Amino acid sequence: MGCRDPLGPPLTGHTDMVNGAAFSPDGSMLVTASTDQTLRLWDVAGRRGVGGPLTGHTGVVTGVAFSPDGRLVVSGSADGTLRVWNAATRLAAGKPLTGHDGAITAVAISPDGSMVASSGNDKTVRLWDLAARRPIGRPLTGHTSVTYGVAFSPDGRLLASTSGDKSVRLWDVATRAPVGDPLSGHTNVTYGVAFSLDGRTLASSGWDKTVRLWDVATRRPLGTPLTGSTSSVFNISFSPDGSALGGGDSDGSLLIWRLRTTLLPGHTDAVYAVAFSPGGVVGTASDDRTVRLWGISDNQPLGAPLTGHTAEVRAMAFGPRGKLLVTGSWDGTLRLWDTASRKQLGAPLTGHTGWVRGVAISPDGALIATAGMDSTVRLWDPAARKRVGTPLTGHTNSITGVAFSPDGRILATAANDTTVRLWDVATRSPLGEPLTGHASVVRDVAFSPDGATLASVGDDKTVRLWDTKSRTQVAVLTGHTAEVLKVAFSPDGHELASTGLDKTVHLWDIRSRSATVTFTASTGLAGVAYVPGGLLTGGVTGNVLRWTTNVDHAAAYVCTATKADLTDEEWRRHVPSWPNQPLCH
Structure with missing residues (x-):
């Protein structure tokens, strides 16, 4: 039997249209309301009526509800009355409520x-005291027509x-x-x-x-x-x-x-940075000066917000094993956090002379790179919590984004000077000339999982793809109608997600270089990250939305991390929206 097949034959007994139904809290009983002016109770397991109809209303019965303890049923009717019934005896409990x-x-x-x-x-709309069977205060007024629900x-x-x-x-x-x-x-x-x-x-x-x-x-x-x-x-x-x-x-x-969407509430201002940890935790950073961690299976906050930054938090990154979290703020500092204890590790790291606008951690966890308003990129040793070498200079305006290649050898940066630059991490020197093509501020960069492609997005409303070996532009993806703020590759590298102030998330097929899906929100979207089964986005009004796309995204994480299929228990914890199935081939 399919999951959407009817369970047995129809429940029959009413002689006219059924207008409403409600289950008892334990699911064992069902009550229905009908145009035939009656209510009926049904045994769910046996799919049969319990006793005869409940009569007393002199008009169509329009609505019905069980009390939380399952002992009472309340019905409303076109006769203008509410009636309360004892579910066990199927008798009216007191006089009708009028008003x-x-x-x-x-x-x-x-x-x-x-x-x-x-x-x-x-x-x-009217409120009634169920125990005393009397109205509570005056009616709620404001609607200018019939109230229906x-x-x-x-x-x-x-x-x-x-x-x-x-x-x-x-x-x-x-x-x-x-x-x-x-x-x-x-x-x-x-x-x-x-x-x-x-x-x-x-x-x-x-x-x-x-x-x-x-x-x-x-x-x-x-x-x-x-x-x-x-x-x-x-x-x-x-x-x-x-x-x-x-x-x-x-x-x-x-x-x-x-x-498609699940709301993660809590932040009170714009969320420009989101990230997914290999340890199965979601992180969000906000202009409300806090960072929050969330459980991936239930979308619930893990403890209190991380506080300490004294200005907007616009950048964050997890270490390769998910134990370290690094955040960058417009207060000019970098902060390191232990994700298990949710405590800050040591004093803030300082050095930038302006806002920290981007953060990345190398794949081996040995280096942190930060992008600054001061037009520099700085490298840090997270274990020693100190700067490594001299700042990387060359951009002529504020640097907005930074990303390590999957092998950790190349660093990519985006800047307000409309260029993208590639750097040799070992020598801390630029690789060739700046990548040009964007007509305005470049906001973010991301490497594909194989490192062969770099994506960049910017205020010119475009997503651009670059061949990292030849350092040439290979595609310009258009479709956004406002500034594009963030970009991320899917774990399998077949898809790219971009978010913008046009309130959309675009998913792009890398092979065909065309948009496959566009999601629309109620606000401009900023931070974006792939999570099992979908995407996480941050909104410029403080919303964090989790978007359900398909099980293939979850599969990419499972197979990359474990090289094997999940047990039933692991599946329920990490991919709760779908039944367990073989994924790794």
Whole structure:
């Protein structure tokens, strides 16, 4: 049986359209609401009805929800009432709750079971004390049309609502006040609404045939709308692991979207540097002067932020075994960190007379290279924590990026003087003349895994490829519509990712030298790094997004690091989004 095949025959018993359904918290029971004015309870394992229909409503039953302890069911109806039912006895518990002026369209119960929220034709959202069976305060007003959907955040602090006015609104449950301005973007009635299980993402669906994702903290859209439905999308819900979103449309179809983005919140300012460690840790550096480490399997922060820099942190790199992290800042210093203890190793390294804008660590971990606002490149011994030799000079303006070749013999630099330079690491001297072609500031450079190709990006909106042996330009990749800030090769070297202020990530096929995929975000994108199964990008407004691409990227990491396939336990830890499968050939 396929993963999307129905489990047994349909559940039958209702005599008219089914408008809503909800599982009990333990998954053993299902309750359904129908136009036939009844509710029905079902045994999920046996796929059979439990007793007869629950009757009492005098209108269409529009919404239904289980309490968190599974003991109560709450239903809303076009008769303008809410009813509370004992799930075990299937009897009404107390009198109907009244107050809405017209039909009730949806109901939700708070995570702690203390409150019910309802939406209605009277353009309001109402909160109810479930134990006392009475309204809490005045109705929540602000929508200018019928309210169609309500959902509590997992911590119960926020309530989201949708409406015929095309907007989504967030409400502070404690104060019953709106949180910020309405979320706008849908072009028709908004209907379904759901929070992700971690509370960071909100999804809304609409009669415009789309589902939209929102960053709850910033109330900004995440990426482009999810499309694919041929009709209005009604109720929606996240999968337990947050990797997918399901919804039903008015054509009777069930749609499942595999989500491409996961938000890693925490930074409060631009994130221009991201990195993936061979030890399986993600690092992000921000203009908020902090560095954060994240678990790759769960996208959760590892301890508190790393603090110490006194200005924006714009550069970072992990050592070859992932135990060392190096960060560079506009405070002019370089800091070394132990990733296990998350503690700084010794005093900051000083020498640059301006901002540190780029950092790279040699493949053997013996050298650190830094790019400076002072137009110099400096080399450092990380073990001794001291400078190596004299600065590399030759660029005539600020140096913005630096990268070691895979064999550690060549260093590449990008600069505001519109050039790229290659350096012999052993002699600390330039290799030939500067590489010219960019028409403006060059922002970043990256070597392919085999060292044969160098990529550079810049303010001229281009990605350029260079043959490192002949030091000649071999391709100019166009498609970005604004400055391109960062670039990275995939682990297998077949693909290149570039990010820019045009709010996009472009993936380029190296062999055909053409764009294969373009992802769109809600903000300009800066730092970029390949991680198992996809990409990590930093945003100029502080967002960090993890993009799901395909399992081949994860395979490249697995095979490069281990030369063998993963066990089931290792797979679940490192590549949780896909089933285990042989990868190394």
